[in-house]
Structure formats: structure tokens, C-alpha cells
Amino acid sequence: MTEPATKTMNMIEAINSALDVMLAKDPEVVIMGEDVGYFGGVFRATAGLQKKHGKTRVFDTPISECGIIGVGVGMAAYGLRPVPEIQFADYIYPGLDQLVSEAARMRYRSANDFICPMTVRSPFGGGIFGGQTHSQSPESLFTHVCGIKTVIPATPYDAKGLLIAAIEDNDPVVFFEPKRIYNGPFSGYYDRPVEPWSKHDGSAVPEGYYRIDLGKAAVVREGQAVTVLTYGTMVHVVKAVVAEHGIDAEIIDLRTLLPLDIETIEASVKKTGRCMVVHEATRTSGFGAELAAQVQERCFYHLEAPIERVTGFDTPYPHSLEWAYFPGPVRLARAFDKIMKD
Amino acid sequence: MVHGIKDNLAPLHLHVPEPKFRPGDKADFSDIIVPEVDAITRPDEHASPADIHALAYGLVRVLGDDNQAVGSWNPGLDADTLRAMLRKMLLLRAFDDRMFRAQRQGKTSFYMKSFGEEATSVATTMALHSDDMCFPSYRQQGILITRDYPLVDMMNQIYSNSGDRLKGRQLPIMYSAKDYGFFSISGNLTTQYPQAVGWAMASASRADTRISAVWCGDGSTAEGDFHSALTFAAVYNAPVIFQVVNNQWAISSFSGFAGSERTTFAARAIGYGIAGLRVDGNDALAVFAAMQWAANRARTNGGPTLIEYFTYRGEGHSTSDDPGAYRAAEEYALWPLGDPVTRLKDHLIAIGAWSDEQHEALILELSDFVKASQKEAEQKGILGHGLHHPMETMFEDVFEEMPWHLKEQCEQMLEEQRDKFGPEWEAR
Ligand SMILES: Cc1ncc(C[n+]2csc(CCOP(=O)(O)OP(=O)(O)O)c2C)c(N)n1
Ligand SMILES: [Mg+2]
Numbered sequence: 001m002t003e004p005a006t007k008t009m010n011m012i013e014a015i016n017s018a019l020d021v022m023l024a025k026d027p028e029v030v031i032m033g034e035d036v037g038y039f040g041g042v043f044r045a046t047a048g049l050q051k052k053h054g055k056t057r058v059f060d061t062p063i064s065e066c067g068i069i070g071v072g073v074g075m076a077a078y079g080l081r082p083v084p085e086i087q088f089a090d091y092i093y094p095g096l097d098q099l100v101s102e103a104a105r106m107r108y109r110s111a112n113d114f115i116c117p118m119t120v121r122s123p124f125g126g127g128i129f130g131g132q133t134h135s136q137s138p139e140s141l142f143t144h145v146c147g148i149k150t151v152i153p154a155t156p157y158d159a160k161g162l163l164i165a166a167i168e169d170n171d172p173v174v175f176f177e178p179k180r181i182y183n184g185p186f187s188g189y190y191d192r193p194v195e196p197w198s199k200h201d202g203s204a205v206p207e208g209y210y211r212i213d214l215g216k217a218a219v220v221r222e223g224q225a226v227t228v229l230t231y232g233t234m235v236h237v238v239k240a241v242v243a244e245h246g247i248d249a250e251i252i253d254l255r256t257l258l259p260l261d262i263e264t265i266e267a268s269v270k271k272t273g274r275c276m277v278v279h280e281a282t283r284t285s286g287f288g289a290e291l292a293a294q295v296q297e298r299c300f301y302h303l304e305a306p307i308e309r310v311t312g313f314d315t316p317y318p319h320s321l322e323w324a325y326f327p328g329p330v331r332l333a334r335a336f337d338k339i340m341k342d
Numbered sequence: 343m344v345h346g347i348k349d350n351l352a353p354l355h356l357h358v359p360e361p362k363f364r365p366g367d368k369a370d371f372s373d374i375i376v377p378e379v380d381a382i383t384r385p386d387e388h389a390s391p392a393d394i395h396a397l398a399y400g401l402v403r404v405l406g407d408d409n410q411a412v413g414s415w416n417p418g419l420d421a422d423t424l425r426a427m428l429r430k431m432l433l434l435r436a437f438d439d440r441m442f443r444a445q446r447q448g449k450t451s452f453y454m455k456s457f458g459e460e461a462t463s464v465a466t467t468m469a470l471h472s473d474d475m476c477f478p479s480y481r482q483q484g485i486l487i488t489r490d491y492p493l494v495d496m497m498n499q500i501y502s503n504s505g506d507r508l509k510g511r512q513l514p515i516m517y518s519a520k521d522y523g524f525f526s527i528s529g530n531l532t533t534q535y536p537q538a539v540g541w542a543m544a545s546a547s548r549a550d551t552r553i554s555a556v557w558c559g560d561g562s563t564a565e566g567d568f569h570s571a572l573t574f575a576a577v578y579n580a581p582v583i584f585q586v587v588n589n590q591w592a593i594s595s596f597s598g599f600a601g602s603e604r605t606t607f608a609a610r611a612i613g614y615g616i617a618g619l620r621v622d623g624n625d626a627l628a629v630f631a632a633m634q635w636a637a638n639r640a641r642t643n644g645g646p647t648l649i650e651y652f653t654y655r656g657e658g659h660s661t662s663d664d665p666g667a668y669r670a671a672e673e674y675a676l677w678p679l680g681d682p683v684t685r686l687k688d689h690l691i692a693i694g695a696w697s698d699e700q701h702e703a704l705i706l707e708l709s710d711f712v713k714a715s716q717k718e719a720e721q722k723g724i725l726g727h728g729l730h731h732p733m734e735t736m737f738e739d740v741f742e743e744m745p746w747h748l749k750e751q752c753e754q755m756l757e758e759q760r761d762k763f764g765p766e767w768e769a770r
Binding site: 034035037038039042055056059060061062063064065066067090091093094129130131132133134283284313314315316318319320321324325330331333334 | 355356358359360364451452502503506510511512513514516528529530531561562564565566567592593594595599600601662663667668725726730731733735736737740747748751754755757758759761762
């Protein structure tokens with residue numbers, strides 16, 4: 001057997017390819033959202049899909065996130081597999097009731113009579129001077145809701161495989177795409193030019209169908225000194241800082257926040273004896289709090305230092321002071337210093 | 343899909359709206375009905391909503407083809423007022439041009455113009471009292487300009503610089519100016535709609551005399567907040583004026599995705615039992631007249647009005663957008679209702695109160711004024727060049743009093759800056 005054909009893709013192209021593959025493979029898949037049809041989405045994630053698959057498979061919607069997600073629940077009840085796009089994660093809130101009270105509980109409250117195999121895609125995160133309404137990282141709002149899976153890719157390869165698995169999943173999935181790394185990974189040094197994905201691992205993407213199972217983390221760097229649990233844009237910032245400071249860190253890209261790959265986490269922390277959790281989202285009640293709790297419940301007697309959390313600050317995302325807010329190389333370096341000293 | 347198909351029934355099919363023209367097409371607006379001036383005469387300001395349904399489907403106009411102001415809606419403004427209106431609209435246009443260019447020059451992250459829609463923020467504001475409360479969307483910078491808010495302050499906000507009254511926190515153009523009756527702009531569409539109703543309900547409940555006015559775009563009418571607002575306003579007879587700036591486009595989506603294939607936006611009022619007016623949004627006098635009618639009505643406990651301004655978004659959605667990717671190139675040039683600035687100018691000339699020479703001179707004067715303001719603003723910095731509010735301000739105003747965790751985080755941030763920039767940073 002020959003290897004499947006791969007192509008160099010950035011994250012947008014990989015997402016587009018996943019949607020294309022699933023539209024072709026499964027007639028029940030439909031894509032909808034603001035500006036996703038003819039135009040192909042404000043980030044171009046759905047470019048060309050309406051033309052190829054038709055207007056009843058890929059279509060624009062009214063500007064109503066409550067409507068988009070509510071209609072998705074209804075389509076799923078009929079038997080379709082809707083993949084709505086919310087233009088920015090910051091605009092998902094009007095759709096929360098449909099997501100939290102409806103989609104997430106459909107299977108449970110109807111005792112499997114109705115299910116909701118819907119994947120809500122949405123660009124999230126900052127680092128683009130988008131101000132407080134184009135920069136938020138609200139993932140922990142969703143991991144807190146019982147019945148929703150939350151997935152965040154960090155490379156084009158993972159984005160495609162995870163998105164396909166999310167679409168095939170029979171439960172609702174919130175799929176947050178780190179928009180800062182759509183075109184290339186981000187080292188955290190905002191004054192350096194963006195290097196395109198083509199120069200980096202994870203950009204060789206099979207053109208056809210493949211899936212990466214939900215609930216499986218990836219060890220993106222093996223190490224002995226400290227385990228770093230992270231996801232999305234921060235995977236790349238952590239990688240850059242670790243390389244720069246020569247830290248023997250084991251970096252785990254969670255990929256799926258819920259259900260969490262607890263085995264991979266536990267094995268790594270027991271090996272290294274140190275654990276740092278890193279996310280861009282605000283600190284208090286962020287997903288890092290859950291990670292820290294899980295780690296201390298399972299690995300307490302292996303820990304040689306307190307768990308460190310490196311996060312955004314507990315303020316709305318500021319515009320001009322974006323880089324003082326962002327958990328960049330300096331914040332990470334300080335945390336590594338601290339955790340390695342203890 | 344064959345679920346449930348019965349052999350004697352024709353299959354259903356899904357309608358997905360499609361705009362008439364796409365890139366490469368020649369736009370043709372001959373199907374847009376432009377009624378005669380005064381096709382529907384101005385009703386009493388206390389007319390029952392049930393008796394004026396036709397106004398929700400018509401088009402209030404004042405400026406006729408001969409550029410004269412005629413008919414029952416003519417607000418009868420004197421030449422000074424008309425010239426002031428033109429001046430504001432031209433200033434807005436000059437400001438937009440300059441700031442758009444500043445973004446292109448890398449001086450800030452983002453900008454949005456209101457080209458082609460200037461009347462809907464300028465003429466409307468002139469018809470309000472200066473202490474009435476405005477709840478704008480992101481495209482009504484004309485309100486601030488009409489109320490003489492300093493251009494330099496607007497620019498400081500756009501640059502997020504050390505003079506920015508909003509301390510660099512907000513995306514450019516998301517102003518806030520309570521002293522000028524201008525509510526803090528949200529990036530989240532249509533949230534201002536119920537808020538304007540609440541403000542109006544509060545004013546009514548305190549036997550105040552001020553009313554509120556709120557703006558949103560055609561696309562934004564789809565949000566649930568729009569409908570909640572209309573329900574509340576109808577229930578409490580709130581002194582609020584709802585305005586829908588129907589500029590035909592919502593980023594790449596034409597107004598059909600907000601329901602315009604079936605009815606007008608003004609006709610949304612009918613189901614709620616409130617007054618609805620559909621207005622030629624490029625006719626500044628009609629816009630003024632409609633707002634004046636609605637304001638008088640609201641101020642005398644006649645309740646809410648929904649006004650649709652039928653207009654056209656002359657340029658891209660924002661600096662992040664290229665409309666050439668989704669709509670026909672010539673649409674604005676072919677727009678049957680013309681350009682609001684040109685039409686007001688032609689009217690002033692037609693009544694002998696203005697000339698082409700005066701017009702050109704005014705454009706130059708305003709352009710110089712905008713340039714001088716820009717120079718002044720840039721002394722306080724442009725985005726990303728170091729002149730911003732002190733970093734500690736990032737943690738202020740989350741709450742009235744800063745809790746311990748924010749104090750800790752603020753300390754941490756300052757230590758990070760020292761690590762990053764060395765001890766000299768301390769002496770900044
Ligand atoms: C809740 C929410 N959803 C989506 C967006 C993204 N968005 C910003 S402007 C816009 C289009 C709005 O169009 P319209 O209401 O017609 O106003 P216009 O831009 O034409 O003035 C969209 C979808 C947003 N800002 N907020
Ligand atoms: Mg619009």
C-alpha cells in the first residue's frame with residue numbers, strides 16, 4: 001500500500017479540507033454560519049465549499065448565534081450532523097442557552113431518544129490586537145457543562161484529524177480554533193515575523209480522510225524535568241521557551257480538554273515530579289484549575305514542587321496592552337525558574 | 343435522504359436566499375421602487391400604529407429629483423441649519439478617510455467607515471435634543487461628530503494612545519462618551535437594543551423628559567436582543583426610537599439573510615404594535631424629519647417607533663474586508679438613491695444657499711482640520727509604539743475596588759516588565 005497523499009497546509013486549509021472530506025463522505029453533514037457560504041467565512045475556513053457541495057449543504061445564516069445553535073439542535077434531532085460556525089468565540093454567548101440547556105443535555109434528558117451530534121466550530125484566543133471582543137478564550141465555560149466535549153487543536157494535522165473525529169462523534173463538540181496560529185505557529189515573540197506552517201511540523205496533512213480520536217493528548221516533546229500541560233497557541237509558545245532556555249520539559253498538548261487524557265498526564269507527572277499548566281485564558285476558574293486539581297489528586301506523592309499555573313490575567317482582554325497581558329516568554333521563563341528551584 | 347418520503351407527496355425543498363448580483367455581474371437596481379415624495383403624507387405624531395402600516399412599506403422622502411425640499415415631511419430647516427448638517431457630514435467623511443488611511447499605514451489595528459450612510463448618524467442626531475441618550479452600533483461615529491466631541495479624542499481612542507479616554511482597552515472606534523449622551527459601544531451586535539429600552543423605561547419611570555435612540559444594522563436585526571427590545575418597548579410604551587440602518591450588507595451577507603426578501607425592516611414594528619417608518623436614508627432631510635416625528639412622539643408619551651433607513655454601505659465592512667470578493671463592483675455608483683452628501687449639497691445649491699466653490703473650499707478646510715487633529719493626536723502615540731497608558735491601568739476598573747488577586751497579578755506583571763526591559767524600565 002502506498003502512503004496517502006499529503007499536502008502542506010496551514011491550519012485554515014486543514015480545517016477546510018476536513019470539512020470538505022466530511023461533506024463528501026457523509027450526506028448528513030451540513031455547514032452553516034455567518035458569512036460561511038459564498039464568501040467562505042471571514043477566516044476563509046469554508047472557502048469553496050458551497051460551490052462544491054451546494055447551497056443546502058453549506059449556507060449563510062442570519063446573524064443570530066442563538067438561532068444558529070438552536071437550528072443545529074433541531075437539525076440534529078432530524079438526523080443531520082450540523083457543523084455550525086460561530087464567527088468568533090466571543091460571539092458564542094447569545095447561543096449559550098441552546099448549547100448548555102439543550103444540546104448538552106439532549107441525550108440525558110431524553111434517555112437517548114434524541115441526540116445532538118453537532119460540532120460548533122469557532123476561532124478563539126488572542127494575540128491579534130482584536131480587543132476584548134475578538135480575543136477571548138472561553139473554553140472553561142464549556143468544560144464546566146456536562147455533556148459537551150471540548151476540543152482545541154494546535155497544528156494543521158491535528159486540526160483536520162480532530163475535526164473529522166468531532167464531526168463523527170455522536171455528542172455535541174465545541175471545537176475552538178486558535179486563530180493566532182491559523183497561518184503559522186507563534187513563538188510568543190510578537191515582534192518577530194510569523195513563520196508559515198510550511199516550515200513546521202504538523203503541516204504535512206493527508207488530503208483524504210483520517211481521524212485523531214478525541215480524548216487523546218499528544219506528547220509533543222519528551223522530557224524528564226517537568227511536565228507542561230497546555231493546548232492551542234500556547235503549545236508553540238511553550239516549545240519556543242523550552243528550546244530557548246534548554247529546559248528538559250515534557251510538553252503535553254491536551255488536544256481534547258474534555259474528556260481529558262488523564263492517563264498520559266498522570267504517567268508524565270509521575271515521571272517528572274513537576275507540573276506546570278499553561279493557558280491563555282483568564283486564571284480564576286480557568287481550565288488550569290481543573291488540571292491542577294486532577295494532578296494533585298492523582299500525583300500528590302510524586303510532586304517535588306507546587307503545581308505552577310501560567311495564564312492570562314483576570315481582566316478583560318486589553319487592546320493596547322495585549323503583550324503585557326498575554327502569557328508570553330517572560331511569564332513562562334519566570335514560572336520555569338520557580339518550579340525548577342523548588 | 344429518504345426518511346419519511348411518501349410516494350404521493352412532492353418533496354419539500356430548502357430555500358437559501360441569494361443576492362441578485364455577485365462579483366462580475368452588472369448591478370441593476372431598476373426593481374427598487376422609489377416612490378414619489380409625499381406618496382404617503384406625514385401623519386399626526388400621535389397616530390395609532392394600526393393606522394400607519396403603509397409607512398412601514400413606503401419610503402419617506404423630502405428631496406425630489408429637482409433637488410428641492412417638498413411635501414408634508416419637509417422639516418423646513420433654514421439655510422444655516424442645512425449648511426451645518428452638510429458640514430458635519432463632510433467632516434465625518436474626511437475623518438473616516440483619514441483614519442482608514444491611518445490603519446493602512448500601520449498606525450492602528452482596525453477601522454470602520456460610514457461612507458454613504460452619513461445622514462443616518464448626523465441628521466438623526468440633529469433632530470434629537472443634545473441630552474437625549476444615544477445607543478449606537480459601531481458605525482455611528484457621526485453622532486459624536488455632530489455633538490462636537492473632540493476629533494482628537496476620537497483619534498486618541500483609535501490609536502489606543504496615552505491620551506485615550508478609554509485607556510487603550512477597547513478596539514478602535516468602540517468609543518464611550520457619557521457626557522455627550524453616547525453609550526459605550528459593544529463589539530457584540532445588538533446588545534444595545536434592550537439597553538436603550540431600559541434607559542428609556544428608567545427615564546419614563548422618573549418622570550424625566552429625555553428619550554433614548556438606538557441604532558443597529560440590517561443584519562443585526564436577526565439577533566434575539568432586537569426582538570426582546572421591541573417587546574419590552576411595546577409592553578412599557580417606552581420613549582425609545584429604534585433605528586435600523588439598512589445598508590444592504592452585513593459583511594458578505596446581503597439583507598435577505600435578515601429577512602428582507604419578504605418584507606421591510608420597518609414592518610417588524612407592525613407585529614409589535616408600534617409605529618414603523620421606512621425612510622430614504624440618503625435623503626438627509628427625510629432622515630431628519632422621520633427622527634423628529636419619532637422624537638416628538640416619544641417625548642409626548644406616544645411610545646416607541648422603529649425607523650428603517652434604506653441606504654447602502656458604500657465601502658467595505660471594515661479594514662479587514664474586501665467587498666470585491668462578494669458583491670458587484672459598481673453597486674454604489676448605481677444605487678438609485680444617490681449619495682447623501684451630494685444630495686444635500688445639490689439641495690443647498692438649488693435653493694441658492696451654496697456653491698461648488700464653497701463646497702470645495704469647505705472640503706479643504708475640513709481636511710486640514712482633520713490633518714491638524716491627527717498630528718495632535720499622534721503626539722500622544724500610535725498603537726504599538728510605546729506611548730500608552732501605564733501598564734498598571736490594565737487591572738483598574740475591573741471592579742470599583744481592586745481585589746487581592748488583581749493586585750497580585752498587577753505586581754507580577756510589573757516584575758515581568760522589569761525582567762523584560764531591565765531596570766531602566768523602572769525609571770520610565
Ligand atoms: C454577536 C455578534 N455576532 C457576530 C458578530 C460579527 N459581526 C460584526 S459586524 C457583523 C455584520 C453586521 O451587519 P449589520 O448589522 O448589517 O451592520 P453593518 O456592518 O452593515 O453596519 C458581524 C456578523 C458580532 N460582532 N457580534
Ligand atoms: Mg448592514
